[in-house]
Amino acid sequence: xxxxxxxxxxxxxxxxxxxxxxxxxxxxxxxxxxxxxxxxxxxxxxxxxxxxxxxxxxxxxxxxxxxxxxxxxxxxxxxxxxxxxxxxxxxxxxxxxxxxxxxxxxxxxxxxxxxxxxxxxxxxxxxxxxxxxxxxxxxxxxxxxxxxxxxxxxxxxxxxxxxxxxxxxxxxxxxxxxxxxxxxxxxxxxxxxxxxxxxxx
Amino acid sequence: xxxxxxxxxxxxxxxxxxxxxxxxxxxxxxxxxxxxxxxxxxxxxxxxxxxxxxxxxxxxxxxxxxxxxxxxxxxxxxxxxxxxxxxxxxxxxxxxxxxxxxxxxxxxxxxxxxxxxxxxxxxxxxxxxxxxxxxxxxxxxxxxxxxxxxxxxxxxxxxxxxxxxxxxxxxxxxxxxxxxxxxxxxxxxxxxxxxxxxxxxxxxxxxxxxxxxxxxxxxxxxxxxxxxxxxxxxxxxxxxxxxxxxxxxxxxxxxxxxxxx
Numbered sequence: 001x002x003x004x005x006x007x008x009x010x011x012x013x014x015x016x017x018x019x020x021x022x023x024x025x026x027x028x029x030x031x032x033x034x035x036x037x038x039x040x041x042x043x044x045x046x047x048x049x050x051x052x053x054x055x056x057x058x059x060x061x062x063x064x065x066x067x068x069x070x071x072x073x074x075x076x077x078x079x080x081x082x083x084x085x086x087x088x089x090x091x092x093x094x095x096x097x098x099x100x101x102x103x104x105x106x107x108x109x110x111x112x113x114x115x116x117x118x119x120x121x122x123x124x125x126x127x128x129x130x131x132x133x134x135x136x137x138x139x140x141x142x143x144x145x146x147x148x149x150x151x152x153x154x155x156x157x158x159x160x161x162x163x164x165x166x167x168x169x170x171x172x173x174x175x176x177x178x179x180x181x182x183x184x185x186x187x188x189x190x191x192x193x194x195x196x197x198x199x200x201x
Numbered sequence: 202x203x204x205x206x207x208x209x210x211x212x213x214x215x216x217x218x219x220x221x222x223x224x225x226x227x228x229x230x231x232x233x234x235x236x237x238x239x240x241x242x243x244x245x246x247x248x249x250x251x252x253x254x255x256x257x258x259x260x261x262x263x264x265x266x267x268x269x270x271x272x273x274x275x276x277x278x279x280x281x282x283x284x285x286x287x288x289x290x291x292x293x294x295x296x297x298x299x300x301x302x303x304x305x306x307x308x309x310x311x312x313x314x315x316x317x318x319x320x321x322x323x324x325x326x327x328x329x330x331x332x333x334x335x336x337x338x339x340x341x342x343x344x345x346x347x348x349x350x351x352x353x354x355x356x357x358x359x360x361x362x363x364x365x366x367x368x369x370x371x372x373x374x375x376x377x378x379x380x381x382x383x384x385x386x387x388x389x390x391x392x393x394x395x396x397x398x399x400x401x402x403x404x405x406x407x408x409x410x411x412x413x414x415x416x417x418x419x420x421x422x423x424x425x426x427x428x429x430x431x432x433x434x435x436x437x438x439x440x441x442x443x444x445x446x447x448x449x450x451x452x453x454x455x456x457x458x459x460x461x462x
Binding site: 062065066068069093096097100101103104133134135144153154157158159160161163164165166168169170171172173187188191194195198 | 284414415424426428429430432434438440442
């Protein structure tokens, strides 16, 4: 059953037509596979599963760029060390968000339905349809190429951008601490610890 | 046993590839100032935020205690039954969808939705089976809030309604208009079957909630400010619905550059 699912998954990913999109779709397929494999292996402890997701995300998301964007004006005021600490916290936060979204994964089928290039912004948009027994959901990956590598810059689920939502959410909290990134780091660190406990238990 | 062995090998390969990727990314030099942002409206007009937050907390508690457990129970029903209920409720909304499509000048969509209603109500056994989808008549949702927006009426301020959740002044007006003009509810009331209206509202809530259990939990468990996250999500979702444009084209595009540690 698991092997059949993997075969279907691979077959769908091979049906992307655009040349540029082809490479990015292949790359995305490989990276998603890594995460899925960790969920298909029921014997894998939750800590290890999360570690795999975190490493995949750290390697393939434009974590630092997203972190800066999300921090908004608070970024410029912060010291170098604070920024470094914030980026570290943010990357973990991102991984926890993705891991949490994957909690309900139960071998659903996926299909890369469309791949387009936004020439104006030089980004690739890859639509992925996730099927469940009662319907389907489209997730759009926004991907950017840099130095011959692809990086995810945003994830859109049901018309909602993860990055835009995080920016709005962080901005609301940063306002309460006078846009002090150092104070915000404490909040983010505590939130990450809380989320991590929920993920591993 | 064989599939377990297969999975183990794949996991090992994956772990090895992580290390390779990790070292590859570390060797790339950093590019300072290689970043810019678009001017996205960070501030949503929310002048009664303290009141909204209080109602939001109440709704959140009600969701955890009542709605989420019921939605989880509903998810355990056989999937054809869930689909049937969902299709039935969706079909009941269609007459008002047609009205709103006409009010927005979407003649072609109105004809399609009317076709959907006729097909699903007859061949689809009172809307339980979505036969229209199978013949290419896709479901398209429109409501009075979207119609008012199309007519140029702005959002107004952000509102959190008790039990109904996130909204704004325009969409709340739209919701009241829906309640007042819904022909199915009007028929039920005229027949002395008033129980049908709250029952239908509750069934809609459970059906919709059951579709986003994991997404809501992910947002709730990982937000530094859950209220702000829901507010932003609501506005993004409504913007997409109002403009009827592909989500990836519509959502404001953060211009994020790639940086290396």
